[in-house]
Amino acid sequence: MNLTLKIWRQKGANDKGKMVDYKISDVSPDMSFLEMLDVLNSELITKGDEPVAFDHDCREGICGMCSLYINGEAHGPDRLVTTCQLHMRKFKDGETIYIEPWRAKAFPVIKDLVVDRSAFDRIQHAGGFVSVNTSGNTIDANAIPINKHDADTAFDAATCIGCGACVASCKNSSAMLFVSAKVSQFALLPQGQVEATDRVLNMVKQMDEEGFGNCTNTGACEVECPKGISLENIARMNREYLAASLKG
């Protein structure tokens, strides 16, 4: 496959940045999207040019590190996959592919396609955990009976890898799908009840302080989420938040 790539290049956080065109030839349809970028970078390095910076780690679709807004969609045109699991056979020979970083005020660009997603870490620190006594008397979590439906739903929420595709896809750059997944995975389990009120209030407060937009329920996040996190989580977070506000 021969392709034209339009890639966002930005030297650093304070650089204005621009889209730059690259031609790439002999791309195998069996390559992953990141492997295609690896080939491009090898060519750029050989020519003495600066390689394109992009985030990646496990390349198995589970770490949440890869990102990229490809042809106008987070993680590209395929569904329920991360960029590292997107294959070049999803594109046509001769196609022009736009590659951009996640765009959100709360996710500033560090370099090229790499953005700072530490806002998500700060939201997690605000309440995305359960406090467990680890002094030696820890009770095995499996010793607590949990309704099968609740356990499954909590697990579904817990599959969120925090990649930020929800923010990137949302026209408002809202982080509500991510935060709601983190709230839901504990809200549905008995271990999460003790800190439930503080958790949702603190996480939503942090989310708002980070500068994410308001959710207007377009549902784009759910469609583009590589883990299929459901909008039902946002409804659950709304219920949790309203109940916590009345209590708190």
Place this chain on the structure above:
Amino acid sequence: MSGILNSSIGRKFAMALSALFLMFFLLQHFAINILSVFSPTAFNEASHFMGTFWAVQFILQPILIIGIVFHFTMGIILELKNRKARKVSYAKNNGAANSTWMSRNMIWSGLIIEAFLVVHMFNLWWHEMMVKYIDPQVLDPNRYYHELVEHFQSPVIVAIYVVAFVFLALHLLHGFNSAFQSIGANNKYTKALKGVSKVYSIGLPVGFIFIALFHHFAH
């Protein structure tokens, strides 16, 4: 509790409550308007009741005006805040791949509906307030039907009416479900709401358009 309206979820909730109230009002408005097609007498009686009953005039009417102004103002505030959350736009964004046109353009359909409301209120409501409270006149309790028929004789007014209600349908096609999602009512038990949403969002505006066209062509 004090900070709830300063939070993103609190504002969503307030927006949804005002939307649900306005949707209920629309249903009530339609229920009275459709009477004009079947029985001028029933329409006059219902309109006279709404126009003279103190609780409607001095409690529900101010609440309705507050609801409209709140929904409109909050919608603009949220839109402006949301635009600030993305400083640099995408060079290529394929919004149609993951969301409906209606959901992405609520501000535009909302602004068109609001513009219609200004014209609508000026034409009908303001005139009613003038003759009832500001410059009181002796009023015929059976005037409502004739005023309605006269109103819809103008093709310009009917055209504006049709366009506005098409945009209302587009607004409701996203807004109805969105309001329930925002108040937290989205789970496996509420899937049926999507069917109700389509019936309401298309049926109600089509009903209003039918009333306008009926009176325009029938008289």
